[in-house]
Amino acid sequence: MNAGAPKPGGPGADEARWHQLEAREAAERLGANPTRGLTSAESARRLDQHGPNALVERGARSVWAIAWEQVGATMILLLVAAAVISAALGDTTDAIAILTIVVLNVALGFHQEFKAERAIEALRSLSVPTVRVRRDGVVREVPATELVPGDVMLLEAGNVVAADGRILQAVNLRTQEAPLTGESMAVDKSTSPMPETDAPVTPGERLNMVFMGTAVVHGRGLAIVTGTGMDTELGSIATMLQSVRRDPTPLQRRLDQLGRRLAVVALAIVAVIFALGLARGEPMRLMFLTAVSMAVAAVPEGLPAVVTIALALGSQRMLGRRALIRKLAAVETLGSVSVICSDKTGTLTQNRMTVTELETAGQRVAFAEGSRPSLEGWLVDDGVPGDGPDRGLALLLAGVALCNDAEPASESADTVGDPTETALVTAAAHAGLDRARLEASFPRTAEVPFESERKRMTTVHRLPAASVPLADALRRMPPGDDATGTVTYVAFTKGAADGLLALTRYTWTGDAIAPADAAERERLARAHDRLAGSGMRVLGVGMRVFAGVPPHEPVTLERDMVFLGLVGLVDPPRAEARDAVATCAAAGIRPVMITGDHPLTAVNIAHQLGIATGDRVVTGADLEGMPPAALGTEVETASVYARVSPAHKLAIVDALQARGHIVAMTGDGVNDAPALKKANIGVAMGLVGSDVSRESADIVLLDDNFATIVAAVEEGRVIYDNIRKFVRYLLTTNSGELWLMLIAPLLGMPLPLLPLQILWINLVTDGPPALTLGVEPAERGVMKRRPYPPGESVFARGLGLHVLWVGVLMGALTLGVGYAYWRAGDPAWQTMVFTTLAFAQMAHVMAIRAEMESTLAIGLLSNRWLAAAVAGTILLQLTVVYVPALNEVFNTVPLSPPALALCAGLAVVVFAAVELEKWATRRLGR
Numbered sequence: 001m002n003a004g005a006p007k008p009g010g011p012g013a014d015e016a017r018w019h020q021l022e023a024r025e026a027a028e029r030l031g032a033n034p035t036r037g038l039t040s041a042e043s044a045r046r047l048d049q050h051g052p053n054a055l056v057e058r059g060a061r062s063v064w065a066i067a068w069e070q071v072g073a074t075m076i077l078l079l080v081a082a083a084v085i086s087a088a089l090g091d092t093t094d095a096i097a098i099l100t101i102v103v104l105n106v107a108l109g110f111h112q113e114f115k116a117e118r119a120i121e122a123l124r125s126l127s128v129p130t131v132r133v134r135r136d137g138v139v140r141e142v143p144a145t146e147l148v149p150g151d152v153m154l155l156e157a158g159n160v161v162a163a164d165g166r167i168l169q170a171v172n173l174r175t176q177e178a179p180l181t182g183e184s185m186a187v188d189k190s191t192s193p194m195p196e197t198d199a200p201v202t203p204g205e206r207l208n209m210v211f212m213g214t215a216v217v218h219g220r221g222l223a224i225v226t227g228t229g230m231d232t233e234l235g236s237i238a239t240m241l242q243s244v245r246r247d248p249t250p251l252q253r254r255l256d257q258l259g260r261r262l263a264v265v266a267l268a269i270v271a272v273i274f275a276l277g278l279a280r281g282e283p284m285r286l287m288f289l290t291a292v293s294m295a296v297a298a299v300p301e302g303l304p305a306v307v308t309i310a311l312a313l314g315s316q317r318m319l320g321r322r323a324l325i326r327k328l329a330a331v332e333t334l335g336s337v338s339v340i341c342s343d344k345t346g347t348l349t350q351n352r353m354t355v356t357e358l359e360t361a362g363q364r365v366a367f368a369e370g371s372r373p374s375l376e377g378w379l380v381d382d383g384v385p386g387d388g389p390d391r392g393l394a395l396l397l398a399g400v401a402l403c404n405d406a407e408p409a410s411e412s413a414d415t416v417g418d419p420t421e422t423a424l425v426t427a428a429a430h431a432g433l434d435r436a437r438l439e440a441s442f443p444r445t446a447e448v449p450f451e452s453e454r455k456r457m458t459t460v461h462r463l464p465a466a467s468v469p470l471a472d473a474l475r476r477m478p479p480g481d482d483a484t485g486t487v488t489y490v491a492f493t494k495g496a497a498d499g500l501l502a503l504t505r506y507t508w509t510g511d512a513i514a515p516a517d518a519a520e521r522e523r524l525a526r527a528h529d530r531l532a533g534s535g536m537r538v539l540g541v542g543m544r545v546f547a548g549v550p551p552h553e554p555v556t557l558e559r560d561m562v563f564l565g566l567v568g569l570v571d572p573p574r575a576e577a578r579d580a581v582a583t584c585a586a587a588g589i590r591p592v593m594i595t596g597d598h599p600l601t602a603v604n605i606a607h608q609l610g611i612a613t614g615d616r617v618v619t620g621a622d623l624e625g626m627p628p629a630a631l632g633t634e635v636e637t638a639s640v641y642a643r644v645s646p647a648h649k650l651a652i653v654d655a656l657q658a659r660g661h662i663v664a665m666t667g668d669g670v671n672d673a674p675a676l677k678k679a680n681i682g683v684a685m686g687l688v689g690s691d692v693s694r695e696s697a698d699i700v701l702l703d704d705n706f707a708t709i710v711a712a713v714e715e716g717r718v719i720y721d722n723i724r725k726f727v728r729y730l731l732t733t734n735s736g737e738l739w740l741m742l743i744a745p746l747l748g749m750p751l752p753l754l755p756l757q758i759l760w761i762n763l764v765t766d767g768p769p770a771l772t773l774g775v776e777p778a779e780r781g782v783m784k785r786r787p788y789p790p791g792e793s794v795f796a797r798g799l800g801l802h803v804l805w806v807g808v809l810m811g812a813l814t815l816g817v818g819y820a821y822w823r824a825g826d827p828a829w830q831t832m833v834f835t836t837l838a839f840a841q842m843a844h845v846m847a848i849r850a851e852m853e854s855t856l857a858i859g860l861l862s863n864r865w866l867a868a869a870v871a872g873t874i875l876l877q878l879t880v881v882y883v884p885a886l887n888e889v890f891n892t893v894p895l896s897p898p899a900l901a902l903c904a905g906l907a908v909v910v911f912a913a914v915e916l917e918k919w920a921t922r923r924l925g926r
Contacts, residue, residue, distance in 0.1 A: 018166045018226045019194045019206040026166040027224050032150035034168050034224065037134030046148035053147040053163055053228035055235055067110055129694060131162040139407045151225040156405070157449055159216045160695055164232040165223030167191050167208045171447055172219030172552075175210055180233055186217050219449055220405065269738050276745040290741075290755050310726070310774040314719035322702040323712040324686065330698035332723075333680050334664075334716025336787045337589060339656055341649070341665045344595035344605055345537070346419065346685065346704045349571040353419045355427035356536065359527045360392040360565030361510035367427060375432045378470045391473050392508050394433070396565045398470055399492040399541045401428035401435050402442055403459045420537070423569055424494075441468060445489070448554045452646050455596060456495020458557050460550055463488055477513065477545050477562070485547035491557050496643070497528050497540030497566055498598070504542060505560040513562050527566055532600035535608070536568035573608050580707035581610045588786030589713065591706075592639050594649060599642040612639045620644040623651060631655045649675040662787065664709060666701075667693050683709055710783075718778040720788075721851065725773045728799050728848050730766060733841045735807030737761070740815050740837065752818050752833045754891055761834075764876055765841040768869035776863050779850050802917070809913055810840050813906045831881060831892045832899060838877045839907035842870045847914035852922055854915055 018026055027034050031042075038046070080099070130141045132154040139154065144162035147153070153165055155173065167173070167189055174186040190207050210216075210223050212232040229235055270291050277287040311332065315325035325331060342348055358365040365373060378394040406417025406425050417425075425435050442461040450457035463471045475487045493500065506513040507520050514520070531538045542561035544550075550557060584591045591611050595602050599617040606612040617640040626634070635655045641648070649665065653675050656663045665679035673696040676682030684697035685704045694700050701708050737758070744752040753761075788797075795803070814837045821829035849866065850858050861867050880886045882894050895903070 019209050020196055021166070022193050023166060023168045023191050023208075023224075026226070027168065030150040030224055030226070032152065032224055034152055034222065035134075036137040037152045038148070038150050039136055043135060043146070043148050043151065046150060047146060050148055050228055050231070052145045054145050055230060129160060129162065131159075132156075147225055147228055149225050149228060153223045153225060155210065155216050155221040155223055157216055157218050157220065158693065161210045161212055161214045161216065161223075163212050163225045164227035165210050165225045167210060167221055167223045169222040170219065171221060172449060173216070173221040174218040175214045176217050177211065177214045180211055180214065189219075189221065220447075269742055273741050273745065277751065280745060280748075282751065286751070286755075290751055290753075290758070310719055310723050313774060314715055318712050318715050319702075321711045321715065322705065322708045323715075324700040324702055325698070326694075326700060327698045330681055331716055331719050333662065333698075334713050335718075335720040336662045336789060337664045337681060337713050337716075338787050339590050339592060339661045339663050340584065340706075340709055340713075341592045341594050341652065341656075341663060341679070342706050342709065343666045343668065343685075344593055344597060344602060345571055346668075346687070347666055347701075347706045347709075348577045348593065348605060348609060348611075349573050351419045351571060351687075351704060353423035353537070353569045353571050355423055355567060356570045357531060357568040358393065358396060358565060359531070359568070360396050361508050362523065363392070363510070365393060367430075373431050378433065378468075392510055392565065393431070394470055395473065395508070395543065396541055396567070397428040397431055397433050398438060398442075399543055399564055400424040400494055400539070400567060401433055401438055402444070402461055403457060403492040403494045403541075404435070405457075406435075419571075420539075420569060424539075424567065427567075441471070442490070446550070446552050448552070448557060450495070452596065454495070454554065454558075455499050455643075456493055456558070458491055458493040458554065460489055460491045460552075460557070463490060474545055479545050479547040487545045487547055489546040489548070489550050491544045491546070491550060493542045493544075493558055493561060494539055494567075496596075496598070497524075497538050498643075500540035500542050500561070501525075501563065503558050503561055504563040506562040508562055508564050516563060524563065524566070528598070529600055531566060531568040532598040533604060534568075535572075535601060535604040536570055537597055537601055539567045539569070541565055541567060573605055574705060574707065576705070576707040578609050580710040583710050583714075583783050585610075587713070587783040589710075590639070592641070592652075594641040594644055594652065596644060597642060599640075602640050602642040606640045616640070617642050620648050623648045628655070628658075632659055635659065646672050646675060650678055653678045664713070666709070667697070668704075672696075714778065714783050717782050717787075718776075721779065721782070722774050722776050724794070724799060725776060725848055725851070726770055727794055728802060729770055729773060729845050731803045732806045732810070732844060733765060735803055736810030736814070736837065736840070739808055739811030740833070743811065743815055744818070747815075747819060749819060749822055750830075752815065752830065753837075754830070756890055757830075757834045757892075760880065760890065761838055761841070764873050765838060765845075769842065769845045769866060769873055772863065772866040772869045773845065773849070775865055776849055779853060779858070781852075798921070806844065806910070806914060810837070810844065810910055813909060814840060817902065817906060828893045828895055828899060831895060832903060834890075834892060835877060835881060835895065835900070836903040836906050839874070839903050840910045842873055843907035843911040844914065846870060847911045850918070852918055854918060855911075856915075 021029070023034075032038055129144045131144045131147060132139055132141050133147070134140075134152040134154070135142070147163045151163075152168070153162065155161065161175065168191065170189045170191055173189040175189060176186050187207065189210065192208060194206065194208060209226075210221075211234065212227075213234040227233075227235075274287050274291040277290065278284065314331050318325055318331075345351055355367050357367060373390055373393050375390055375394045375397065378390070378398075401424060404417075404421045404425055406421040428435065428438075441464045444459050445462050446460040448458040463474060474490050477487060479485065479487055493503075501516075501521060501524060504516050507516045507524070528538050528540075541564045543564060544557065544559075544561045581591050593602060593606050593611050599619055603612065603615055603617050606617075616638070618634060618638045619641070620643045623631070623641075623644065631651065632655050635652055636659060641652065644652075646667075649667070649672065653663050653665055657678075657680070662680045664681040664683055665675050666683045666685065667673070667676045668685040672684075672693050676684060676693060676696040681699060682697035683699045683701060684694040686694070686700045686702040687704045699709075699712060737753075740752055744750075793800075814833050817836050818829050818833035821832050826832075845866070846860070847855055849855055849863060880890050881892050881900075887893060
């Protein structure tokens with residue numbers, strides 16, 4: 001490499017001059033072949049040299065940061081202070097025991113936070129976009145992290161640019177560079193080098209460069225990678241960021257607020273307990289330790305961490321069901337979805353497009369195996385007459401193969417591209433019109449890319465100088481605009497047939513062109529409706545020839561066309577989609593199909609899937625100019641929308657949300673991004689979706705399957721249910737402890753629990769058993785109920801009442817047995833309180849595993865993790881009661897078998913009471 005020349009990677013002083021080089025010179029200096037790309041061996045070597053193409057994650061917490069957060073927690077510092085005071089007063093045993101509890105609490109909290117952090121990090125690492133590059137002479141899809149300097153990237157509308165690069169080819173290429181420049185206006189790109197200047201050139205001024213993190217919003221192109229990872233313009237911005245602000249989810253904020261309010265109430269009660277103890281003459285040191293222990297036990301400081309774990313683990317389970325959660329907040333919203341607006345192609349259908357029928361010049365051509373036409377001779381000068389009977393078919397299939405962005409198959413790779421376009425290339429190839437040979441004879445010179453608003457694309461091709469039957473047939477046609485001269489160019493257009501017919505002036509008759517009169521248009525409309533009504537996706541194909549270089553504007557290219565015919569493609573419904581639609585109906589969720597396809601096609605598929613029973617369909621034309629009030633009424637009943645644009649999708653979402661619905665919306669194109677962001681849950685397609693849509697979405701479907709959306713909704717409901725179970729358990733057990741400690745002094749009793757016993761219960765019963773509620777399996781009927789409002793109170797649906805009465809019951813039973821043994825002068829009275837409370841909490845956690853169903857009905861061992869945690873907790877409690885060394889530490893005495901049986905029996909009372917509550921709820925039909 002020459003001195004001072006640009007080198008691969010980095011936007012530094014030398015690297016910033018890539019824009020001053022010719023495209024050819026940039027490729028040479030990067031040691032890359034723009035036509036073939038890098039070899040696999042060379043790309044692997046460069047990946048080792050430059051590292052992954054990823055920005056350094058500065059927002060993740062280190063192990064030490066997580067540990068410090070645990071140690072620096074207010075409650076932990078209070079415990080440490082209590083241990084220091086105990087040691088200063090000579091009570092070394094208590095001091096050591098308290099510090100042991102502190103270490104165990106910190107270890108448990110650290111484990112929770114570390115597991116949540118790593119779970120989120122694992123999900124983040126899975127959300128890696130792919131990019132199409134040329135390697136070993138073929139187009140491959142590789143993870144964006146594996147890009148290296150010298151790779152040749154293929155850029156298309158909807159892509160997020162994965163690395164910095166020098167543009168080699170630009171066809172109407174425009175990018176949106178707001179992440180770098182702050183300007184929302186798209187930038188037109190070119191391949192021309194920029195002149196040298198002494199003034200610094202900003203990224204927005206480098207028109208021949210593309211940059212990581214920007215979006216391709218129009219056209220297509222090629223770019224050779226000049227910088228990856230932190231050696232990009234976006235990387236240079238990342239290095240200036242010192243930290244990343246991590247916002248909690250809405251549910252975490254609600255629970256955190258709840259925790260603070262409960263803390264105020266709990267600390268007030270603790271203050272009363274402290275004052276009552278002093279009034280009864282209890283030692284100041286004992287009451288201080290008791291107050292600190294009660295504060296630690298009463299305040300649910302672990303709620304946010306447990307919620308994060310539940311959301312992260314739920315996201316991992318969703319990943320197993322082919323749904324990648326990009327934003328944890330989406331998990332809690334999923335359970336409240338009331339409307340799923342889904343695209344048709346690939347989501348409700350198999351996205352395996354196959355050409356099954358052609359309609360040209362009034363002739364129907366079945367395209368089944370064994371009945372395909374042979375058009376091989378039309379690509380070579382072998383005497384095939386230019387006006388032969390297959391000329392219409394040759395023009396039609398040549399048009400769909402040339403007006404196409406799919407990469408043709410090679411010896412080492414299959415056809416790559418949009419499923420519809422790959423089906424068209426395959427159909428042409430089966431008839432003998434090879435895409436590569438066609439492009440060699442008819443090179444593309446210009447194009448107007450597909451746009452959702454136009455619903456069509458156009459490509460311009462130069463005719464070969466040699467005599468080729470296909471070219472000869474085109475030369476005999478009259479050029480447009482009444483021009484004269486030899487035909488040298490042809491423009492092919494494919495897209496929605498109804499829109500194409502509106503731009504048509506002529507139709508193909510089989511051996512010539514004729515004006516498209518009313519009768520011919522009616523015939524084509526009937527043919528179209530016949531194909532669409534049978535569930536096919538129908539494309540129209542047109543062309544226009546030119547005697548000179550044609551203009552590039554769509555308004556000029558796409559007018560006065562010759563309509564060549566119709567192509568019918570079949571994309572059968574997914575077998576599992578019908579069951580998923582039925583599940584939605586049972587769950588109170590309304591599935592809505594929104595597609596750009598023809599209304600007849602949409603209604604046919606909707607009937608097959610059970611989305612609609614009648615023929616009612618709302619079109620984009622119907623939505624144009626519809627008043628908001630009328631649209632609000634329409635969205636309440638309409639289940640099928642056809643011929644809609646992305647702007648219509650946004651309007652539908654707005655109207656549904658205005659009516660109080662929680663909306664999940666699918667999308668795959670760059671223009672779907674606004675609707676995905678507006679929806680409560682944006683769902684992007686992982687297989688065929690654009691990078692922009694994936695970046696805008698909350699969820700990415702790895703299989704583009706409607707059934708996966710429904711599975712994700714079910715998982716969201718399960719996660720929210722399990723979080724409520726954790727809240728129900730934690731608050732109830734805490735309230736039971738508080739009632740016990742508050743009422744006992746009023747009865748003249750000594751403190752029923754010592755500080756270490758309180759801390760032990762807080763560690764053992766609020767730890768593993770509570771956490772394992774997060775993996776509780778779905779309750780039966782979870783998808784047979786209406787969605788819950790996302791903004792409902794944590795205490796909704798009887799949870800607050802449950803916390804109150806079960807907490808009182810738990811405290812009363814524990815206090816009752818302790819009071820009876822204390823009045824009898826039995827030294828085991830405090831151990832009875834200690835053990836009864838621990839056992840009662842284990843009975844409670846087993847009883848609340850299902851909100852409505854009996855625990856016995858779902859099976860005591862259906863959640864083996866919880867069963868193991870409960871068994872372990874009981875074993876640890878028995879160890880404290882029966883191991884002599886621990887008797888001295890925790891001030892316990894061994895219990896007789898009848899006494900232990902009484903503790904267990906009182907715990908069964910708690911279990912039975914909760915089961916009775918659920919039975920009554922079922923009987924009342926709540």
